[in-house]
Amino acid sequence: MPSIFTRRAQGAHVPHNKNTAGKATEKMPLPAKIILPMQQHIGAPCAPVVQKGDTVYVGSVVGKAGGFVSADIHSGVSGTVDGIETLRFPNGALVSSVVIIPDGAQTPDPELKAPVVTDAKGLIEAAQKCGLVGLGGAGFPTAVKFSPKNPEAVDTLVINGAECEPYITADNREFLECSDTVISGIAAVKKYLNLKKVVIGIERNKPEAIDMMFSLTNGDADYKVMPLDSLYPQGAEKVLIEKCTGREVPRGGLPADAGVIVMNVTTVSTLGKYLKTGMPLTTKRLTIDGSCVNEAKNVEVIIGTPIIDVLNFCGGVKDEVGKIIMGGPMMGTAVLSADFPIIKQNNAILAFNEKEAKLAEPTPCVRCGRCLNACPMGLSPVEIVSAFEKNDVEDLNALMTDLCIGCGTCSFVCPTKRPLAQTMSLAKIAQRNGGKK
Amino acid sequence: MDKKLVISASPHITDSSTTRGLMLNVIIALLPTAVVSGIIFGARSLLVIGVTAAACVGFEAIYNILMKKPQTVGDLSAVVTGIILAFNLPSTIPLWIAIVGAFIAIVVTKQLFGGLGCNFANPALVGRIALFIGFASRMTTYGFPAKAAVDALATATPLATSGAFSGMSVFGTLLLGNYGGVLGETCSLTLIIGGIFLIVTKTIDFMIPAAYIGTVAVLSLVLGQDVVLQLLSGGLLLGAFFMATDYVTSPFTLKGKLIYGIGLGVLTCLIRFYGTMAEGVSFSLLLMNLLVPYINKATRQIPLGGAKKK
Numbered sequence: 001m002p003s004i005f006t007r008r009a010q011g012a013h014v015p016h017n018k019n020t021a022g023k024a025t026e027k028m029p030l031p032a033k034i035i036l037p038m039q040q041h042i043g044a045p046c047a048p049v050v051q052k053g054d055t056v057y058v059g060s061v062v063g064k065a066g067g068f069v070s071a072d073i074h075s076g077v078s079g080t081v082d083g084i085e086t087l088r089f090p091n092g093a094l095v096s097s098v099v100i101i102p103d104g105a106q107t108p109d110p111e112l113k114a115p116v117v118t119d120a121k122g123l124i125e126a127a128q129k130c131g132l133v134g135l136g137g138a139g140f141p142t143a144v145k146f147s148p149k150n151p152e153a154v155d156t157l158v159i160n161g162a163e164c165e166p167y168i169t170a171d172n173r174e175f176l177e178c179s180d181t182v183i184s185g186i187a188a189v190k191k192y193l194n195l196k197k198v199v200i201g202i203e204r205n206k207p208e209a210i211d212m213m214f215s216l217t218n219g220d221a222d223y224k225v226m227p228l229d230s231l232y233p234q235g236a237e238k239v240l241i242e243k244c245t246g247r248e249v250p251r252g253g254l255p256a257d258a259g260v261i262v263m264n265v266t267t268v269s270t271l272g273k274y275l276k277t278g279m280p281l282t283t284k285r286l287t288i289d290g291s292c293v294n295e296a297k298n299v300e301v302i303i304g305t306p307i308i309d310v311l312n313f314c315g316g317v318k319d320e321v322g323k324i325i326m327g328g329p330m331m332g333t334a335v336l337s338a339d340f341p342i343i344k345q346n347n348a349i350l351a352f353n354e355k356e357a358k359l360a361e362p363t364p365c366v367r368c369g370r371c372l373n374a375c376p377m378g379l380s381p382v383e384i385v386s387a388f389e390k391n392d393v394e395d396l397n398a399l400m401t402d403l404c405i406g407c408g409t410c411s412f413v414c415p416t417k418r419p420l421a422q423t424m425s426l427a428k429i430a431q432r433n434g435g436k437k
Numbered sequence: 438m439d440k441k442l443v444i445s446a447s448p449h450i451t452d453s454s455t456t457r458g459l460m461l462n463v464i465i466a467l468l469p470t471a472v473v474s475g476i477i478f479g480a481r482s483l484l485v486i487g488v489t490a491a492a493c494v495g496f497e498a499i500y501n502i503l504m505k506k507p508q509t510v511g512d513l514s515a516v517v518t519g520i521i522l523a524f525n526l527p528s529t530i531p532l533w534i535a536i537v538g539a540f541i542a543i544v545v546t547k548q549l550f551g552g553l554g555c556n557f558a559n560p561a562l563v564g565r566i567a568l569f570i571g572f573a574s575r576m577t578t579y580g581f582p583a584k585a586a587v588d589a590l591a592t593a594t595p596l597a598t599s600g601a602f603s604g605m606s607v608f609g610t611l612l613l614g615n616y617g618g619v620l621g622e623t624c625s626l627t628l629i630i631g632g633i634f635l636i637v638t639k640t641i642d643f644m645i646p647a648a649y650i651g652t653v654a655v656l657s658l659v660l661g662q663d664v665v666l667q668l669l670s671g672g673l674l675l676g677a678f679f680m681a682t683d684y685v686t687s688p689f690t691l692k693g694k695l696i697y698g699i700g701l702g703v704l705t706c707l708i709r710f711y712g713t714m715a716e717g718v719s720f721s722l723l724l725m726n727l728l729v730p731y732i733n734k735a736t737r738q739i740p741l742g743g744a745k746k747k
Contacts, residue, residue: 002739002741004691005691005692005695006738006739007738007739007740007741008690008691008738009741012452013452014450014452015450090444166450238741238742239741242741248741248742248744249741249742250742251740251742251743253742321442322442322443323442323443323444323445323449324442325449329447329448329449329450330447330448330449330450331447331448332447332449333447334442334443334444334445334447334449335442335444336442336444337442338442352449354443356449356450357442357443358443359445359449359451360451360455363455363456363509363512364456364509364552364553364554364555365554366456366459366514366553366554366684366685367554367684367685367689368459368684369684369688369689369690370454372689372690372738373642373689373690373691376741377740377741377742378738378739378740378741378743379738379740380689380737380738382689383689383733383737399737400740400743403740403741403742403743406447408447408448411448411451412448412450412451412452413451413452413454414451414454415454415455415456415458415459416455416456417451417455419446421446421447421448422446425446
């Protein structure tokens with residue numbers, strides 16, 4: 001661990017609001033339709049392989065991966081393709097999306113069968129066939145993660161069970177309800193990628209999950225359960241690697257450069273399920289919470305279900321909804337409409353009232369330095385923002401603006417309510433482009 | 438849900454801290470010392486504090502109106518400047534001089550450089566130094582403790598007379614502040630309580646006062662000075678807890694704060710032990726204020742993964 005003189009990296013004491021931690025997952029009934037956008041991952045969008053009028057089954061491929069960094073998209077229902085429409089994403093992009101009307105029978109695709117995996121190649125193929133992406137929110141294709149340039153140097157699997165975002169308890173439920181596939185998934189990755197050590201990082205605000213993992217891995221010297229301080233953002237990949245292994249991912253590098261593969265607990269468990277059943281990723285557990293939700297719960301949802309249906313399953317909404325967030329309040333995305341579908345990397349839907357939806361007006365920076373003492377990466381948001389305002393690319397480089405992980409800690413702790421994290425995103429673009437455009 | 442939803446970039450929540458809240462913490466931390474100054478120097482000290490603070494707020498408000506800038510007095514930073522400036526004045530100070538000090542602090546030092554966050558030096562400090570140079574005799578005409586029944590006498594601070602006290606022990610006198618001096622520097626006890634309050638509420642970082650006071654203690658010991666006298670008198674505690682920790686004019690990083698505190702301690706001791714004026718704290722603060730941008734640049738943190746490759 002670095003000295004506090006090297007970097008303070010205090011993180012942020014976010015409110016936990018883990019209201020649903022004890023709530024067992026409820027399965028949602030079939031929606032009237034599902035909408036499957038062809039972009040549910042980082043990388044190239046999928047190409048639709050179905051047409052209007054086609055019959056699909058549960059687990060049928062609907063979108064084929066558009067390249068190596070991409071992931072297949074499968075139907076979660078059996079039914080008829082209603083058409084391919086264009087959907088506007090919150091970031092403004094237009095994404096073609098397959099709409100399917102369920103027939104209610106939920107017939108599984110007859111071609112599905114559990115894969116036979118004997119080596120790393122087989123595991124990578126299984127992750128591809130499963131359509132697996134990082135389910136903690138990032139949506140990075142797992143098969144790509146399994147294919148580092150330096151496989152011989154990678155020796156450790158870090159399981160991300162930190163779940164440091166407020167409200168979300170979906171990963172906590174995965175540990176408790178699906179511990180068998182969590183363990184079988186981990187064992188498969190460890191075996192076929194030839195990894196020596198497994199470290200499971202869980203924040204201390206999930207004592208049941210910690211106990212469960214301790215008892216299931218007890219006695220195996222290759223496994224380590226690492227309780228983490230309940231401090232945002234312990235689950236940020238580079239921070240987690242440092243906390244769990246003491247290694248640093250070098251600037252511009254990947255976790256593999258530190259000899260590590262990081263997987264979210266739900267991702268590894270989904271892999272465990274796929275290896276057992278051959279059923280690809282078509283459902284997702286979500287935490288539904290926020291001040292406007294009548295009954296906060298954990299729900300198992302078919303991917304593609306419109307948000308509005310999920311909210312209605314949770315007793316509907318009260319008050320005027322001001323903002324709907326896909327994911328947690330620190331890094332989640334505010335959506336344009338409640339008609340937007342649930343996508344793979346969603347792990348929560350939060351409905352906030354109008355008062356919470358409004359952010360406080362920024363006041364002049366008092367140069368208190370809280371942002372740089374809190375920044376988990378040890379960056380200096382106050383100086384980066386001022387270099388950005390001056391369009392000083394040299395200083396943006398010297399300040400290593402590119403290392404910003406966009407976790408939002410600086411904005412959260414700022415007493416003058418300045419949009420630091422938001423400006424940091426712009427500063428990163430300016431650094432890349434050699435100046436503001 | 439037919440209404441339009443709010444779209445904004447993450448994060449969607451922030452903590453409850455505000456500039457106003459932080460300034461309120463500083464005001465709370467200053468209050469015990471203000472009350473005690475009323476007891477030691479009489480009611481006029483409270484008048485000086487009130488007038489100086491009101492003048493600071495007034496100048497800021499008028500400046501904002503004249504310059505058609507958004508009104509900022511609500512952030513309470515002018516109140517803090519006013520109280521700290523008053524703490525640097527003797528109770529006998531003519532009120533018009535206090536108002537001149539407020540003008541120098543708020544208009545000249547703070548607003549002309551761009552307002553809160555842009556000033557190069559601590560406004561209250563510049564106000565004090567300007568008054569000290571411009572009105573030297575009136576600035577050192579210390580009101581004697583009220584109960585001594587002597588109204589005003591030109592006298593030296595304990596630092597200048599080195600321990601000419603009667604009655605109570607030196608330590609007790611320095612702790613309770615029952616001797617001549619400016620309003621906010623004599624009672625060490627309430628300054629320490631206020632400083633601890635600021636550290637516990639995380640309003641300030643412990644590093645600057647710890648490094649500053651620690652350096653003065655070590656140097657006093659090494660150079661054969663009376664450590665207790667050096668620490669508890671001459672405005673060191675007021676400077677270390679309330680003036681050196683001003684956000685705008687102190688470094689960001691822990692390493693920077695350590696260097697800044699040590700620099701303050703060294704300069705204070707040099708001026709006190711070898712200079713001709715008993716103004717160690719003020720001048721070392723001013724000098725170190727000017728070095729802050731350089732300290733910031735020289736003490737940047739090493740980001741995670743940002744270390745130079747071996």
